[in-house]
Amino acid sequence: MGDIAALILAAGMGTRMKSGLVKVMHPLGEKPMIAWPVMAARAAGAERIILVVGHQSEKVRGYFTEEGGLDFAIQEEQLGTGHAVGCAARYFSGFKGRILLLCGDVPLIRHATLQALLSVHEAGRAKLTVLTACLENPHGYGRVVKGEGGDVIRIVEEKDATREEKSITEINTGIYCIEAEFLFEAVSGLKNDNAQGEYYLTDIVKQGAALGKKCRSFAVADTEEIMGVNDRVQLAAAGKVLRRRINESLMLSGVTIIDPDNAYIEEGVEIGADTVIHPNVHISGATTIGSGCVIEPSVVIRGCTIGNGVIVKAGSVMTESILRDGVAIGPMAHLRPGNELGEHVKIGNFVEVKKVVMGEGSKASHLTYLGDSTIGSHVNIGCGTITCNYDGVSKHRTVIEDNVFVGSDVQFVAPVTIGRNSLIAAGTTVTRDVPPDSLAIARAPQVNKEGWKLKKRD
Numbered sequence: 155m156g157d158i159a160a161l162i163l164a165a166g167m168g169t170r171m172k173s174g175l176v177k178v179m180h181p182l183g184e185k186p187m188i189a190w191p192v193m194a195a196r197a198a199g200a201e202r203i204i205l206v207v208g209h210q211s212e213k214v215r216g217y218f219t220e221e222g223g224l225d226f227a228i229q230e231e232q233l234g235t236g237h238a239v240g241c242a243a244r245y246f247s248g249f250k251g252r253i254l255l256l257c258g259d260v261p262l263i264r265h266a267t268l269q270a271l272l273s274v275h276e277a278g279r280a281k282l283t284v285l286t287a288c289l290e291n292p293h294g295y296g297r298v299v300k301g302e303g304g305d306v307i308r309i310v311e312e313k314d315a316t317r318e319e320k321s322i323t324e325i326n327t328g329i330y331c332i333e334a335e336f337l338f339e340a341v342s343g344l345k346n347d348n349a350q351g352e353y354y355l356t357d358i359v360k361q362g363a364a365l366g367k368k369c370r371s372f373a374v375a376d377t378e379e380i381m382g383v384n385d386r387v388q389l390a391a392a393g394k395v396l397r398r399r400i401n402e403s404l405m406l407s408g409v410t411i412i413d414p415d416n417a418y419i420e421e422g423v424e425i426g427a428d429t430v431i432h433p434n435v436h437i438s439g440a441t442t443i444g445s446g447c448v449i450e451p452s453v454v455i456r457g458c459t460i461g462n463g464v465i466v467k468a469g470s471v472m473t474e475s476i477l478r479d480g481v482a483i484g485p486m487a488h489l490r491p492g493n494e495l496g497e498h499v500k501i502g503n504f505v506e507v508k509k510v511v512m513g514e515g516s517k518a519s520h521l522t523y524l525g526d527s528t529i530g531s532h533v534n535i536g537c538g539t540i541t542c543n544y545d546g547v548s549k550h551r552t553v554i555e556d557n558v559f560v561g562s563d564v565q566f567v568a569p570v571t572i573g574r575n576s577l578i579a580a581g582t583t584v585t586r587d588v589p590p591d592s593l594a595i596a597r598a599p600q601v602n603k604e605g606w607k608l609k610k611r612d
């Protein structure tokens with residue numbers, strides 16, 4: 155284990171959320187809430203992270219299955235923050251470094267603040283350094299009581315505080331940097347003789363002070379960072395802060411966001427300069443967008459790789475697809491996973507594509523379904539074309555080579571291959587391969603019955 159580890163408390167249910175879902179798994183900024191303190195701890199240098207989980211622990215674990223350096227300590231019954239820390243003790247036996255202690259429901263903490271906390275802790279040669287905040291209204295928080303030298307001698311919970319203590323405005327944020335050896339020795343001696351009958355982690359300060367162990371404080375500059383999320387009103391407020399951070403950083407890097415309160419972009423999404431993001435756009439997953447693109451209103455993009463100069467018109471939904479430079483999508487197009495669209499491909503309104511590779515300059519402009527297809531370059535797919543790719547048991551491929559012109563209302567009953575430069579007449583149901591340079595036409599001959607009168611019922 156490295157010199158810095160993190161311990162994140164997340165065992166509580168979060169009853170004020172009034173939810174069947176454990177609090178820390180509520181979505182916040184396109185990720186579960188718990189992902190944020192984990193990212194902050196990681197970015198601050200914590201090589202190993204232990205999450206204390208209890209309620210719905212399997213859901214929390216499930217989210218982090220692919221994350222290395224992360225372990226879970228189970229706290230069956232929530233007997234207080236001190237007890238929660240004790241549950242993780244076995245993961246730290248022999249560890250002599252320092253621990254960043256965070257709360258799963260304080261998601262706005264920045265890694266830079268944690269790094270500053272670590273520096274202050276080291277410079278002060280303290281056993282414990284608590285991150286504090288000075289609040290106009292400290293109600294509900296633990297108050298930080300200091301001795302003459304400025305060291306912290308006690309942290310007292312609101313419910314246990316005297317009137318005088320309640321008038322202290324410097325509060326405990328619940329975030330600390332603590333020497334591991336001190337922490338686990340101290341929590342093993344905690345008692346629960348207080349107003350809530352809980353094992354308070356905060357009591358280790360008083361205990362330490364009595365033994366001459368130095369406890370210091372570091373006040374956070376931006377109190378927004380230490381906001382706890384206890385109900386859905388605070389969840390929405392925290393979401394807004396995260397959105398603002400992400401969107402401001404994108405805007406400063408050259409992206410135009412028309413209404414930053416209304417652009418929902420996941421942390422980690424990359425967007426190039428001079429791309430314009432319209433309102434109510436949702437972008438998530440491992441998505442990269444090039445420069446000079448336009449993403450119109452109400453577009454949803456998940457896990458896509460998008461080149462330069464791409465336009466995605468209003469109301470389109472795109473998942474796990476690759477779009478080369480100059481592609482135009484929508485309005486109201488649906489790209490399901492697995493497409494690779496070449497330069498200047500056009501996918502127009504009410505077109506659905508799935509697992510389609512399309513060459514440069516090809517177009518499907520209106521009302522079409524293309525699935526499991528390989529389409530060459532400069533192919534025109536007429537309005538209403540359907541690949542019949544599924545026979546009820548298996549999926550089959552449609553191959554359409556370069557420069558094919560497909561008329562309107564054509565069905566391709568796959569598997570089928572259309573050779574290059576061929577023309578498929580409107581209304582044709584293609585059931586056999588078409589050789590190159592051919593015309594394929596399959597229509598019932600038209601019959602005109604002259605002198606036909608519509609019989610009226612009396």
Ligand code: UD1
Nearest residue numbers: 163164165166232233234235238258295296326327328354
């Ligand atoms: C705690 C602090 C208080 C501080 C406040 C900041 C104590 C005794 N008090 O109070 O000084 O001002 O945080 O928000 O520490 N948890 C567990 N298991 C438990 C209890 C809690 O995992 O048995 C987790 C919760 O899920 C939560 C965090 O610890 O993520 C904090 O617990 P909470 O009950 O909210 O602490 P507060 O009473 O707010």
Ligand code: CA
Nearest residue numbers: 234235350352
């Ligand atoms: Ca509590």
